Structure formats: structure tokens, C-alpha cells
Amino acid sequence: MSDTEPAGVATRRAAMRLLDAVLRQGLPLEAALGSATAELERADDRAFAHAIAGEVLRRLPDLDALIDSATTKRLPGDAKARFALRVALAQALALGTAPHAAIATVLPLMDGGPRRLVHGVFGAVMRGETKLPDPPGLPKAISKRWRKAWGAGAADAARHAIAAPPPIDLSLRDPAATMEWVEKLGGMSLAPGHVRLARGGTVSELPGYAKGEWWVQDIAASLPARVLGKGEGRAALDLCAAPGGKTMQLAAAGWTVTATDLSETRLERLRENLARAHLSAEVRQADVMGETPEPIFDAVLLDAPCSATGIFRRHPDVLHRVTDRAIAALADQQAAMLRQAASWVKPGGTLVYAVCSLEPAEGEGVADGFAVEREFTRDPIQTEELPEGIIPGAAGRVRVLPGALGDVGGADGFFVARFRKSN
Incomplete structure (x- = not known):
């Protein structure tokens, strides 16, 4: 990050690197996380870059449909402008980032590129008071394959499942203590040795973690x-x-x-x-x-x-x-x-x-x-x-x-x- 670069730009650059690693290089998101966020010193910045990339991937077909609806000539799938728009729109429409901050932090990444195009497409989408579909759409190839294998119901259920991160499941070292841990952790159980918690909070700070009473396992x-x-x-x-x-x-x-x-x-x-x-x-x-x-x-x-x-x-x-x-x-x-x-x-x-x-x-x-x-x-x-x-x-x-x-x-x-x- 240069001394004159606006705050937040480095985080969005890291998010774009993560997306490039997944979509162009075929790498797992988690495997790319270390190198893509290496320039970010703060843990919360690294986490936000990860969150942006994850939200783009969760809603990619819908984000691309919005981008395509606002361009007269379709942007190539690997165009930097499309990546920048995905990052900006995911923030503004799904992560609660103020629109002016979402676009202001990606435009500096377009040095030598079509900044006016990115700004114009983002503005056109946002002026339409657009909302992302709920639940999100699946990639066409995935939807086709799962509908063929499992039926329309399972494919539609997958759309609902991807809409938000899942709850946290714990496996207990001592299944006989299941109800005890349900009460201590405020969760529910679907089987001996299992506790399910709502998402949120830091897992390592929950009772029983330090003593190894349980571990996270879907x-x-x-x-x-x-x-x-x-x-x-x-x-x-x-x-x-x-x-x-x-x-x-x-x-x-x-x-x-x-x-x-x-x-x-x-x-x-x-x-x-x-x-x-x-x-x-x-x-x-x-x-x-x-x-x-x-x-x-x-x-x-x-x-x-x-x-x-x-x-x-x-x-x-x-x-x-x-x-x-x-x-x-x-x-x-x-x-x-x-x-x-x-x-x-x-x-x-x-x-x-x-x-x-x-x-x-x-x-x-x-x-x-x-x-x-x-x-x-x-x-x-x-x-x-x-x-x-x-x-x-x-x-x-x-x-x-x-x-x-x-x-x-x-x-x-x-x-x-x-x-x-x-x-």
C-alpha cells in the first residue's frame, strides 16, 4: 500500500487476488488466503478480504447477471473490470458496505484500466435500487448436474443452503454428557455426542474448548x-x-x-x-x-x-x-x-x-x-x-x-x- 492510497483499497486488492486464484487458477479459496492477503497487517482486514471473496463466490451468477444487464458489450469473464465490479457490488448489495465506499475502494485498482466503465456500470446498477435474488442462484453447470442427479427439489434446496453460512456442529469426547453440553453451550442435539450451535462468536472462547471436551465437525x-x-x-x-x-x-x-x-x-x-x-x-x-x-x-x-x-x-x-x-x-x-x-x-x-x-x-x-x-x-x-x-x-x-x-x-x-x- 502506498502512502497516498485510500484506506481499504489494499483489502479489496486482496479480495480480487483471492477471486483470481479461485476463478482463473482453480485454487481452493483457503489455500490462496495466505499469499493473497500477505500485504495486510491487520487480522480484521484479512478477514474482510476473505468475507468479500466468499460472498462474491456465493453469489457469482447473480452478480454477473447484474453486470451484464448494465453493459452494452459483455465484459470477458476474466476481465479486471468484471472482478472489480463483483467486489464492489457484493459489498454494497450483500455485505452492507455503503455504496460510495464500495466503489471508491475498487476504482484505484483500475489504474491503466477502464475506471469510467466500472464507475458507470456500478452507478447504473445501484440507481435501479437493485437487490440480489434470495436465495442465490447456482452456477448453471452445477444446477443442471444436480437437478439431473437428485431432482429439482434438491437443487432448489441447495440455493437456500448457500444463502448463508451454516450453524456450528460439535462432536463431544463423551457422548454421555450430551445434554450437559447442550445446556452449557445453549445449543441443541440431534444425536448422542452431538451439539449444534447458532453461528457467531469465537469458537475457541466457548466453554470446553481449551479442555478438549469437543471439536468442530459438521x-x-x-x-x-x-x-x-x-x-x-x-x-x-x-x-x-x-x-x-x-x-x-x-x-x-x-x-x-x-x-x-x-x-x-x-x-x-x-x-x-x-x-x-x-x-x-x-x-x-x-x-x-x-x-x-x-x-x-x-x-x-x-x-x-x-x-x-x-x-x-x-x-x-x-x-x-x-x-x-x-x-x-x-x-x-x-x-x-x-x-x-x-x-x-x-x-x-x-x-x-x-x-x-x-x-x-x-x-x-x-x-x-x-x-x-x-x-x-x-x-x-x-x-x-x-x-x-x-x-x-x-x-x-x-x-x-x-x-x-x-x-x-x-x-x-x-x-x-x-x-x-x-x-
Whole structure:
């Protein structure tokens, strides 16, 4: 930032860098956050840049429609002027920034560019007393794909789900203390070991955080470990385990856990989470596809790397980064990982496969392909194993769609299948 640059411009520059990283480079928003906001010294400025970028991504189709309605010649999708207008309009129409501040802090970013065009388009939109649609629209490719896969109801529910960040779900170290923590935290519970809180406040300042009584984990993400039940000292392998929510669930449920992940950085976070929760597991860096199947375990959980389209409520950038080609490649990778994971299961043992994806190719497609394995049979998940309001499908698998738990704040999109190895 120069000495003559108006206050707030650097924050909007960082927001534009974040959007460029997601929309042009295909990077996850969180992965780009550090470098894009490096020039911002204050934490609140970094947070605001993140909020602006997130709101643009949450409402991108609607913002672009407004921009296009006010231009005689369509701006290219990667034009700097379009990025600047997205940032200004998202602030003025969704984040409560005064219109004059929203435009004044992006115009300096147009040095050498069409400042008059940006100012004129912004003014034309704002003079029309325009409001953004409620709920927001989905990207056309996403809407088409989800309507085909899940029907118009699920796609419309996804629009409502993306309208605002979701509530906060906590998994408890001691499920027997569920109602105690509901009362202490002022939340609600949908299952033993679960508390749901309204969004707001600082999580690390809540009662029980410092002592590791609970950890943040969307209720859908808790399902794969939940359907493994009590461990009673048996051995479980948690693959692709970081940052450790499922590892902690399994350890708290009495499993002797081995947790592996490819990323040593993410494993460091897993170790920190285990230490805070006063839980133990053997933690080691490993590539699922590079390991030899020894030793073998009573239970193996594979929450596989995926498109992550199921977590669009909290990470709207996934809707703008994932392509059909990427989904197909990920499904092939997941199928290979599931076959490898199966080699670690003892005779009579359990294998759970899960993805936080809303793409049937990554969930049902991979599970259906694996279901023909001779050594394994489907092990249907029962309603009583699941939180209130989530029920298994006809095949005994769990598919959490947009709209699930909608009356109490919703849930991430998820798929879970369970298999049993023959004796």
C-alpha cells in the first residue's frame, strides 16, 4: 500500500487476488488466503478480504447477471473490470458496505484500466435500487448436474443452503454428557455426542474448548465414524485422516486407532487436535496407494479425497472449480483407493467408504463398482445408528442431500457406504 492510497483499497486488492486464484487458477479459496492477503497487517482486514471473496463466490451468477444487464458489450469473464465490479457490488448489495465506499475502494485498482466503465456500470446498477435474488442462484453447470442427479427439489434446496453460512456442529469426547453440553453451550442435539450451535462468536472462547471436551465437525462428517460403533479395544485404520475429526471420534469410542495422511502439515494439525482432546492414536504419514497391506485391522475408514461439492455451504469456491473431467478422474482415484483400503480389513471386519461430495459418480458409482468384490458384502446402515432426521436409502447407504435437516440448519452433502468382509 502506498502512502497516498485510500484506506481499504489494499483489502479489496486482496479480495480480487483471492477471486483470481479461485476463478482463473482453480485454487481452493483457503489455500490462496495466505499469499493473497500477505500485504495486510491487520487480522480484521484479512478477514474482510476473505468475507468479500466468499460472498462474491456465493453469489457469482447473480452478480454477473447484474453486470451484464448494465453493459452494452459483455465484459470477458476474466476481465479486471468484471472482478472489480463483483467486489464492489457484493459489498454494497450483500455485505452492507455503503455504496460510495464500495466503489471508491475498487476504482484505484483500475489504474491503466477502464475506471469510467466500472464507475458507470456500478452507478447504473445501484440507481435501479437493485437487490440480489434470495436465495442465490447456482452456477448453471452445477444446477443442471444436480437437478439431473437428485431432482429439482434438491437443487432448489441447495440455493437456500448457500444463502448463508451454516450453524456450528460439535462432536463431544463423551457422548454421555450430551445434554450437559447442550445446556452449557445453549445449543441443541440431534444425536448422542452431538451439539449444534447458532453461528457467531469465537469458537475457541466457548466453554470446553481449551479442555478438549469437543471439536468442530459438521454432523454429516461425523457419520462415517459413527456407523463403526463402539471399538471395545479393537483396531481401526483411519485413512486420509487429517485434520482428525473422525480419528478423535474413533478414539473416543474405544477404538485403537492408526491414523494416516499424505500431508505431514495436516498431520501436525491432527496431532494438535488429539492432544487438546486428550485422546491418543498412532499417527503416521503414508500414501494409501503406496503402502503394503500389513498389518490388518478390524475396521478401515476411507473418507476419500473428492470434489468436496458437499461442503459448498461453507466453501462456495468448490462450485466454481470442479469440472466433469475432474469428477471422473477423482472417481477413478477413489475406486483404486477403496480397493487398496479393502486389503487392510481382517476377515469379518468392516470397511466404510465416504466422500463429502454431491456427485453420484464419486459416491454411488464407486460403491456400486466395489460391491461386486467377492470378499465383501454390503452391510446396510440402520436408521437407529444415525442422527435424528437422517435416514439410509433402500440399499442401506447414506446419501445426505441439500435440504436434509433443513428445518434445523441443514447439513453438508455426504455419502457413506459400509461393507463387511467374509470370514
